[in-house]
Amino acid sequence: MSVTVRSLAGPDFDAAIPALANLRIKVFRAWPYLYDGNPAYEEGYLARFRHADRAFLAAAFDGDTIVGxxxxxxxxxxxAEFRGPFERAGxxxxxxxxxxxxxxxxxxxxxxxxxxxxxAREAHARSFGSYSHxxxxxxxxxSGHPMKPETYVPLDAFWRKRGFDKLDGMTTAYSWKDVGAPEETEKSMQFWMKQL
Structure with missing residues (x-):
């Protein structure tokens, strides 16, 4: 399967939002996120990347179909959930x-x-000349979660190969509704960092 990756902006981004929302729901429903998403929330979440200063979105296409x-x-x-730990650490x-x-x-x-x-994301960040990490x-x-597949392989090795290191002690908490759960629960999120 041949895949092409390109950045999306303006009208191309707007046209892709429904497909991107469905992609997020589908991919994040699987382990380890187990996210029970809905299209309306996802479309609102994605729209911020359309308007945020210096934000970036790239999509992977198989023909005209977005697959990533x-x-x-x-x-x-x-x-604040994402900024806060870094601000507190100086x-x-x-x-x-x-x-x-x-x-x-x-x-x-x-x-x-x-x-x-x-x-693509690293090149975008470097293009401004003002970001260090x-x-x-x-x-x-x-590790003993009942929904964890026996064949699951963590992405740690892939991330390290990209030059990222786990920031020990740097975590945050974020809430979402798991598949099959009655309500949102807080999850721990581990940060990784790379010098640009």
Whole structure:
């Protein structure tokens, strides 16, 4: 399967929002996020990348079909849940670029699109000449969680190969509704960082 990765902006971004919302729901429904999403919330969430200063979105296409996406934006404009741990630790968030998500349908993994997503976001962040670091975070689940697939392989090795290191002790908490759960619950998120 041949996949092309390109950035989306303006009308192209607007046209892609419904497909991107469905992609987020589908990919994040799986382990380890187990996210029970809804299209209306997702479309509102994605719209902020259309209007946020210096925000970035790249999509992976198989023909005209979106099969993956990655987003990024300056940390200074992110929610307090993401900014707060860095502010409390003495980091200058105006120099940090936040990589919000990197999504790819399972059939398209392992073919280079994930690497292209990181490269595209890093190039975008570097293009401004004022950001020193890139960060992202990933959910932390209990190793004995009943919904964890036996075949699951964490992405730690992939992230380290991209040059990111786990920031020990740097976590945040974020809430969402798990698949099959009656209400939202708080999840622990671990930060990773790379010097640009």
């Amino acid at each position: 996406a990655a987003t990024a934006a300056p940390m200074a404009g992110e929610a 980091f200058d968030t105006s120099k940090i670029f936040y990589f919000a998500e990197s999504l790819l349908l399972p059939a398209y993994r392992g073919q280079g699109a994930g690497v292209k997503f990181f490269e 890139a960060v992202f975070c990933g959910v932390v689940r209990a």
